[in-house]
Amino acid sequence: MDREGLKEVHEGQKEEVKKKGRRPLFAEIFESVAIAVVLAVVIRLFVLxxxxxxxxxxxxxxxxxxxxxxxxxxxxxxxxxxxxxxxxxxxxxxxxxxxxxxxxxxxxxxxxxxxxxxxxxxxxxxxxxxxxxxxxxxxxxxxxxxxxxxxxxxxxxxxxxxxxxxxxxxxxxxxxxxxxxxxxxxxxxx
Incomplete structure (x- = not known):
């Protein structure tokens, strides 16, 4: 594959990552809060x-x-x-x-x-x-x-x-x- 072809594949991959990999901000916040709550409950119940x-x-x-x-x-x-x-x-x-x-x-x-x-x-x-x-x-x-x-x-x-x-x-x-x-x-x- 020539240089131009590689550039097109790379650009296509970037675009696909942008479409797939970008989650809405509220989903990321919700996930972070949920993990923090679960960790806090586990720590309080079993550790400190x-x-x-x-x-x-x-x-x-x-x-x-x-x-x-x-x-x-x-x-x-x-x-x-x-x-x-x-x-x-x-x-x-x-x-x-x-x-x-x-x-x-x-x-x-x-x-x-x-x-x-x-x-x-x-x-x-x-x-x-x-x-x-x-x-x-x-x-x-x-x-x-x-x-x-x-x-x-x-x-x-x-x-x-x-x-x-x-x-x-x-x-x-x-x-x-x-x-x-x-x-x-x-x-x-x-």
Whole structure:
């Protein structure tokens, strides 16, 4: 094929691409928005979800009106462990979400005495508690297998396992990993 023939074929291909390949702008926008919505739903359902802290039961770690990100993946790959801050469905009303610190796991015996935590008879340091905090005694009680004992860091202002009992594993939503609001409190949750 000569040069002139190649030029005609090339021009014809350009014209065909223009006719076929150009979609209306609204179709491109709709497709982009649909993909973004699907990704957002998948991420929120299976990966990360924002939560609001409505009370002071976790102070000083989490304050009232903090907004946090909860990882729903962590507990798919590892077991919850003592010290984790966990979001879960409230056992007495699973439509409500609670956030507390995991204190003891199934098979452990938990007790609170003279303002100190004991697991299996051994004192457990709790550096995250407000200084000088005093709270009532509890236990000793053994945590059933497949359950957890949950407490708020602000022990005198917390509706927790001392009141409503042990948390079944199937009610766990995820692990609190990040405070994202207010801006002056942004950081990793410990």
């Amino acid at each position: 979800e924002p939560f609001y802290i409505p009370s002071g039961s976790m102070e000083p770690t989490l304050k009232e009106n903090d907004r946090i990100i909860v990882s729903k993946l962590n507990y798919r790959f590892q077991e919850p462990k003592r010290g984790d801050i966990v979001v879960f469905k409230f056992p007495r009303d699973p439509k409500r979400n609670f956030v507390k610190r995991l204190i003891a796991v199934g098979g452990e015996t938990v007790a609170l005495k003279d303002g100190h935590l004991y697991i299996n008879g051994q004192a457990v340091p709790e550096d995250y508690l407000p200084p000088g905090l005093r709270f009532s005694d509890y236990g000793p009680r053994e945590v059933p297998e497949g359950c957890y004992f949950m407490l708020g860091d602000n022990r005198n202002n917390s509706d927790d396992s001392r009141v409503w009992g042990f948390l079944p594993e199937n009610l766990i939503v995820g692990k609190a990993v990040l405070i994202y609001w207010p801006l002056d409190r942004i950081g990793i949750v410990h």
